[in-house]
Amino acid sequence: MSLPEDLSREELETVQFERLTELVNGLVSGNSFWKERFAQVGWRTSVDLVAGLNSLAELSQLPACDKRDFVADQDENQPYGTNLSESLAGYTRLHQTSGTTGRPLRWLDTPAAWANLLDAWSQIFRIAGVTPEDRFAFPFSFGPFIGFWAAFDGAVASGHLCLPGGGMSSSARLRLIEDNQATVLCCTPTYALRLAEVAREGAVNLAQGSVRMLIVAGEPGGSVPGVREDIEAAWGARVIDHWGMTELGPIAVECVEGPGGMHVLESECVAEVVDPDTLEAVPAGVQGELLVTTLRRTGSPVLRYRTGDLVVADPDPCPCGRSLLRLKGGILGRADDMITVRGNNVFPSSIEAVIRRINGVAEFRVVIESESVLDRFSVEIEPVVGAAVDEVLAGVEAGIRETFNFQAKVSAVGPGQLPRFELKGRRFVRK
Numbered sequence: 001m002s003l004p005e006d007l008s009r010e011e012l013e014t015v016q017f018e019r020l021t022e023l024v025n026g027l028v029s030g031n032s033f034w035k036e037r038f039a040q041v042g043w044r045t046s047v048d049l050v051a052g053l054n055s056l057a058e059l060s061q062l063p064a065c066d067k068r069d070f071v072a073d074q075d076e077n078q079p080y081g082t083n084l085s086e087s088l089a090g091y092t093r094l095h096q097t098s099g100t101t102g103r104p105l106r107w108l109d110t111p112a113a114w115a116n117l118l119d120a121w122s123q124i125f126r127i128a129g130v131t132p133e134d135r136f137a138f139p140f141s142f143g144p145f146i147g148f149w150a151a152f153d154g155a156v157a158s159g160h161l162c163l164p165g166g167g168m169s170s171s172a173r174l175r176l177i178e179d180n181q182a183t184v185l186c187c188t189p190t191y192a193l194r195l196a197e198v199a200r201e202g203a204v205n206l207a208q209g210s211v212r213m214l215i216v217a218g219e220p221g222g223s224v225p226g227v228r229e230d231i232e233a234a235w236g237a238r239v240i241d242h243w244g245m246t247e248l249g250p251i252a253v254e255c256v257e258g259p260g261g262m263h264v265l266e267s268e269c270v271a272e273v274v275d276p277d278t279l280e281a282v283p284a285g286v287q288g289e290l291l292v293t294t295l296r297r298t299g300s301p302v303l304r305y306r307t308g309d310l311v312v313a314d315p316d317p318c319p320c321g322r323s324l325l326r327l328k329g330g331i332l333g334r335a336d337d338m339i340t341v342r343g344n345n346v347f348p349s350s351i352e353a354v355i356r357r358i359n360g361v362a363e364f365r366v367v368i369e370s371e372s373v374l375d376r377f378s379v380e381i382e383p384v385v386g387a388a389v390d391e392v393l394a395g396v397e398a399g400i401r402e403t404f405n406f407q408a409k410v411s412a413v414g415p416g417q418l419p420r421f422e423l424k425g426r427r428f429v430r431k
């Protein structure tokens with residue numbers, strides 16, 4: 001049997017359908033959240049399922065769900081809601097969302113579901129080109145954010161030496177990496193840049209250090225050209241983009257052969273790309289919202305979950321030869337993060353790509369003030385110490401004008417004036 005990531009399209013769909021029917025059969029009797037939703041489409045018993053769910057395409061009968069459904073369910077049925085396939089005693093892991101867009105959502109896992117997540121990570125490592133000799137460093141705080149918890153456990157299970165970097169300063173983390181000759185770093189793109197900045201301040205040359213690969217997640221940055229190049233230059237290492245969510249687990253990763261996109265782990269989920277308004281499938285090459293059904297997060301699965309993330313399915317085959325769905329350009333952004341400037345919809349990641357192309361930018365912040373019809377848009381730049389400030393500002397201004405066709409107010413702030421982040425950056429402020 002081939003590895004799950006190397007299956008042909010037909011074999012993959014067979015695996016997906018087997019896993020889907022097994023999942024749904026389990027939920028129809030034991031999970032009250034899904035039992036109720038299944039009843040709406042006539043799936044009440046295993047007998048109904050034989051007739052009602054006889055191909056992958058039949059999944060689309062089920063209405064889509066989103067975060068609000070689970071928040072409402074947890075509000076009504078505190079603290080964990082009703083999306084539970086077992087009694088509470090069967091769960092061993094708790095994570096929660098950051099709560100940046102409302103109340104944090106709590107998510108529980110059973111040991112079996114968690115083991116499946118670790119399996120997904122072993123696929124990610126293979127696709128990313130991790131070798132048995134690689135040593136991993138995890139410079140992030142091990143709180144309830146799912147972040148790299150599963151990656152850590154997954155790397156341990158795959159036999160790698162793993163360095164936990166919780167509760168440490170950035171410079172202590174850099175020492176940990178160097179002292180132990182870590183070769184793979186898992187963090188957000190923002191924090192990869194922050195560590196590089198701290199290294200520069202301490203006259204440490206990361207490009208000559210031991211790290212050869214950074215697996216980044218939590219933000220679109222890993223697939224944003226300017227951000228990616230800055231990280232790769234500072235670390236002298238390859239960036240591999242990865243995407244996952246608390247509610248889904250690890251779902252997508254860039255392959256070694258095809259930078260600038262991510263493969264979806266389709267043995268772990270069913271992914272659909274749909275029009276965000278009509279929820280009808282869109283063809284490959286057309287931007288749509290990613291809808292995910294998790295097949296092996298059995299203790300608390302989601303079916304046809306609206307991620308809010310906009311993607312384009314790559315119509316062309318990937319140079320790696322895998323038949324897995326490939327998201328061209330990675331995660332493009334979230335529909336609700338879109339910024340409207342002079343009538344144009346712009347993703348924050350596109351603005352970041354322009355700013356990061358300019359040499360000498362240490363950090364930046366974009367302030368958007370809604371004022372009558374025209375949004376006011378200003379950019380604060382914190383230049384790298386010693387950079388020619390006027391040149392940096394002029395470069396950013398010209399980059400924005402040429403790319404988006406509008407004039408932004410660009411100003412400079414002093415060293416250390418803008419916030420730094422250990423997890424996701426918050427560089428876009430609406431007033």
Ligand SMILES: [Zn+2]
Pocket residue numbers: 255256257258263318319320321322
């Ligand atoms: Zn590929």
